[in-house]
Amino acid sequence: xxxxxxxxxxxxxxxxxxxxxxxxxxxxxxxxxxxxxxxxxxxxxxxxxxxxxxxxxxxxxxxxxxxxxxxxxxxxxxxxxxxxxxxxxxxxxxxxxxxxxxxxxxxxxxxxxxxxxxxxx
Amino acid sequence: xxxxxxxxxxxxxxxxxxxxxxxxxxxxxxxxxxxxxxxxxxxxxxxxxxxxxxxxxxxxxxxxxxxxxxxxxxxxxxxxxxxxxxxxxxxxxxxxxxxxxxxxxxxxxx
Numbered sequence: 543x544x545x546x547x548x549x550x551x552x553x554x555x556x557x558x559x560x561x562x563x564x565x566x567x568x569x570x571x572x573x574x575x576x577x578x579x580x581x582x583x584x585x586x587x588x589x590x591x592x593x594x595x596x597x598x599x600x601x602x603x604x605x606x607x608x609x610x611x612x613x614x615x616x617x618x619x620x621x622x623x624x625x626x627x628x629x630x631x632x633x634x635x636x637x638x639x640x641x642x643x644x645x646x647x648x649x650x651x652x653x654x655x656x657x658x659x660x661x662x663x
Numbered sequence: 664x665x666x667x668x669x670x671x672x673x674x675x676x677x678x679x680x681x682x683x684x685x686x687x688x689x690x691x692x693x694x695x696x697x698x699x700x701x702x703x704x705x706x707x708x709x710x711x712x713x714x715x716x717x718x719x720x721x722x723x724x725x726x727x728x729x730x731x732x733x734x735x736x737x738x739x740x741x742x743x744x745x746x747x748x749x750x751x752x753x754x755x756x757x758x759x760x761x762x763x764x765x766x767x768x769x770x771x772x773x
Contacts, residue, residue: 577762579708586665587700587708587751589762601761637707647755649698651719653707 544568544652546638551657558628558661564621564638564654572596572616575641577650578623580634580659590636591623592646601646606632628661635659666691667752669765676773680740683768685752687733691763695755697735699728702749702767711750712737739770747772 550562562578577592591612592601600612611624621638635658639650668686675681685697699712710719712728715735727738735754739746752765 579762586749586767587702587753587764589753589764592761603761604759642710642713647695649710649713649753650700650708651710651713653709655707 544640546640546652546654548636548638548654548657551636551659553660553662554628555663556629556661559624559626560628560659562623562625562636562657562659564623566619566621566638566640569640571614571619573644575644575646575648576614576621577639577641577646578612578621578636579639579650579653580632580636581656582631582634585634588634592641593621594646595644599646625659628659630661633659633661665766666756666759666763667754667765669750669752669768671766672769672771674771674773675739675742677742677744679742680738681742681770682739683737683750683752683770685735685737685765687735687754687763689733690758691733691754691756692730692735693733694757697728697730698753699726699737700751700753702751704748708751742772744772746770 578590609627635656637656640652642648642651696714700708701711702708715730716728
């Protein structure tokens with residue numbers, strides 16, 4: 543059974559940093575592109591960042607470019623999101639999502655339940 | 664402001680057919696396939712339609728998708744109470760080099 547389990551969320555002040563993790567199981571992690579998608583309270587889905595199977599290619603939404611860094615460790619079946627210079631508008635539930643195949647342009651067929659990030663003073 | 668535009672709400676009675684539209688532009692819907700997600704209250708999104716009109720295993724054939732130019736639609740026939748959820752369209756954007764979503768449509772079954 544495919545499982546994606548996020549962790550690392552919490553409360554942080556504006557300008558602070560957090561590192562999210564997504565532990566994957568039930569599939570060959572290194573065969574799938576992965577992404578982070580967030581959902582602000584009561585709002586819609588927003589794609590944040592994506593990474594290729596090898597980790598050699600990374601992609602970011604303009605809203606987080608230069609502040610967030612996505613990475614993966616295929617030996618640990620884990621996806622990461624390093625978030626720096628956090629702003630109030632980054633407050634959201636952050637979920638990891640698996641692409642349906644190796645390429646980034648494949649839709650997301652499995653999602654985690656998400657981890658809440660709250661940015662407030 | 665989402666890159667893809669959806670109506671914020673839609674409604675129908677049990678058994679009815681409803682459609683949800685999704686409007687984009689050349690770099691996204693105009694150049695790539697469209698995908699639809701269903702998000703039931705308090706749950707993670709679920710892939711409902713992929714590659715514009717394909718259903719993953721387990722999705723009833725009451726759900727169908729289509730695309731014309733830079734717009735796409737999700738149709739739900741034989742509406743059921745359990746279809747009450749938020750629906751999101753998504754597409755890869757060749758200009759932004761990333762995924763774009765619609766703002767979501769809240770479907771109410773009256």
